[in-house]
Amino acid sequence: MNPRERIARRVARIFKDGDVVNLGIGLPTSVANYVPDEVHIVLHSENGFTRVGPAPEPGQEDPDIVDAGGMPVTILPGGCCFDSATSFAIIRGGHLAATVLGALEVDQEGNLANWMIPGKLVPGMGGAMDLVAGARKVIIAMEHVTKNGDPKIVEKCDLPLTGARKVNLIVTELGFMEVTPDGILLRELAPGVTVEEIQSKTGATLILPDQIGVMTA
Amino acid sequence: MNPRERIARRVARIFKDGDVVNLGIGLPTSVANYVPDEVHIVLHSENGFTRVGPAPEPGQEDPDIVDAGGMPVTILPGGCCFDSATSFAIIRGGHLAATVLGALEVDQEGNLANWMIPGKLVPGMGGAMDLVAGARKVIIAMEHVTKNGDPKIVEKCDLPLTGARKVNLIVTELGFMEVTPDGILLRELAPGVTVEEIQSKTGATLILPDQIGVMTA
């Protein structure tokens, strides 16, 4: 299984039946493919509708129904549309059980940086700052290290923050971690990954519980 | 012509074609009956719709279509419905050309009192404070004196205010007045009314222009 699928599959098992969830662009979007059949979540798209469905059959695209990344999607039965103020009222008002986002950096205090690299890449925050501020649970889904092999989980973020002390869970291809008041707790390790390996690729000291679970896919 | 009809008829001639207008309960509501045929105004009802129409034929009442006083009305073609937040966004956001309200007291600074008499009558402000704060023009339509013959136009309001320095025009059965930075300017007198009479029934000194018009009905 490729790393990104492993991450998406683990995130997909976090949700409870009835949860309203917003998935960020990229890897987080793929989480929707792996939600267990018995768990019915309501996917919220910040550009203005609920119950995001799968991509339509080729030729069946509706130009007015795309996700926040501009990709053609569908609206499932029971979905509805709203303006951007209502969409962000849902986000900011605590009506989302969870949001899943990628990260450039996340640190042991739960700080998140994912919207700009000064002098290099400034795409803008889009809806990310609102999602981080408003969702009841902030889940980071990302590959554990950068393309250069540098840790993305650090003691203290260097990059400009998207939100301060808001991250709850971090899922990478190596493990499943929880941000606690004391630091980052390693709850599960992916099969074949050792504590030494994940720690060596992490910029913050991981807290090790008595029992570390297996991060099944 | 009775005094209230004279007042309503004069107020009705203030509006321009296309004006969006909110009329208060009571005498102000009757203004709608006298708007000239060539002037098309859009009546806003703060309980949530535009293009308030006349009362329906007996037996044709729709229980969901009443004005802000609870009286059965109709919605004219081109009308639409909205929630209370949008309704007051229209009011507060300067989207009303005018509001017409009654008064307990109005003073020469343009202060208005019309929502309570301490220890006696406390109906509440309803939407009046928002209307006074938000409408581009605040028009007071009322009988010139109280039932006891006391002036309602005064130097300084005694009663708790609905809005501070917001009144633009005052129309009574005796005359048509404008609140200016210098005080209340008498622009028109009703037929047969003298300056002496209106001044004697007014608690503030009226400013007299060179030419005082006739307040035709």
Place this chain on the structure above:
Amino acid sequence: MNKVVTMAEALSRIKNGQSVMIGGFLTVGTPQGLVDAIVDSEIGELTLIVNDTAFADRGVGKLIACDKVKKVITSHIGTNKITGKKMHAGEIEVELVPQGSLAEKIRSEGAGLGGFLTPTGVGTAVEENKQVMEFDGKKYILERPMGADIALIKAHKADTSGNLVYRRAARNFNPLMAMAADLVIVEADEIVEAGELDPDEVMTPCVFVDLIVRKESPNESA
């Protein structure tokens, strides 16, 4: 997820002493079945958040007439003589809020805001004990958000997942209150299956709604 329950189930979720927002303007858009069920219940000591207190024998006013309410936050009590009487007798606390500020305070809670600045009430008793801020020579009162334990909502149509449609002037405070309470209970004239409402027709998204009861027809309640 089917959110439709019986009136008894819905009622069992409302507790003594809770704060309850109820939609409606006078009697239009009031979930009268839910109100009447509370009237007939043991529930009391409520803090009511309503646009107005309607009439002593109709609308939310019945709750005040039958002593279910210790405090009411509202914009207007003039149509219900019993509210004024009880207020003057010290039997009920009344907090008056301008209608637009009340609507916006409720929306503000639902939208996760910490409050808003409004010109409404500047220079009046409404600004007492509140922060006033000035920008570009214009003064604003800082109004804080207002939520509740329970919201009782009247919809024209609901689907089983909680999407709502209102009708004409019965919309009023309902969509706002549906955003601002911990538990949102809807009384609907008509309940349809999820998917039967067009996505553009829905006025309150299902994400705000917890429970739905069907309005009883006069026949059923007899």
Place this chain on the structure above:
Amino acid sequence: MNKVVTMAEALSRIKNGQSVMIGGFLTVGTPQGLVDAIVDSEIGELTLIVNDTAFADRGVGKLIACDKVKKVITSHIGTNKITGKKMHAGEIEVELVPQGSLAEKIRSEGAGLGGFLTPTGVGTAVEENKQVMEFDGKKYILERPMGADIALIKAHKADTSGNLVYRRAARNFNPLMAMAADLVIVEADEIVEAGELDPDEVMTPCVFVDLIVRKESPNESA
């Protein structure tokens, strides 16, 4: 009052150097006919207020690519490489605002509020030079309202008096911007007579709308 005008009439009301809000999310819900008319006009030096700068060759992004814009206030520029290039070259000023705060700032202007308190951006660069207030241990940024000289709106249906209906995700910022500009110009797929829309179907009340142009079909524009 019939608000329908020609594209030329609408365009004549937009002046050099004005601030212009344009609805749309990427290209969905963008009034592309109005955007293209500005691209082909002498109008320039605009301050643009948009959710995102779309693409260099589609959506509002064309205005940036063809040098019509001196400043853009937006939440995201990542899809339009030219925006970033011009920003780094100092040819365009970019002000980034969180998407929810941008929506709420525009609504705030339209609703006559002086601003609002939001938790979004607390502890980030967004709070620089802004007032931060704390209530019950939670911090909020005071965001001020944002209006514009002109709003360009895309509707699915309009009636001749200016009531608007949007479709699916093409709603986005359109209803908010329609409240917040001195002059509101709508491009509609379809225009019907006043009275043909059901009062409950309307999403933007006519009171916000000044002018309506009909979207040209590919045939007509050829």
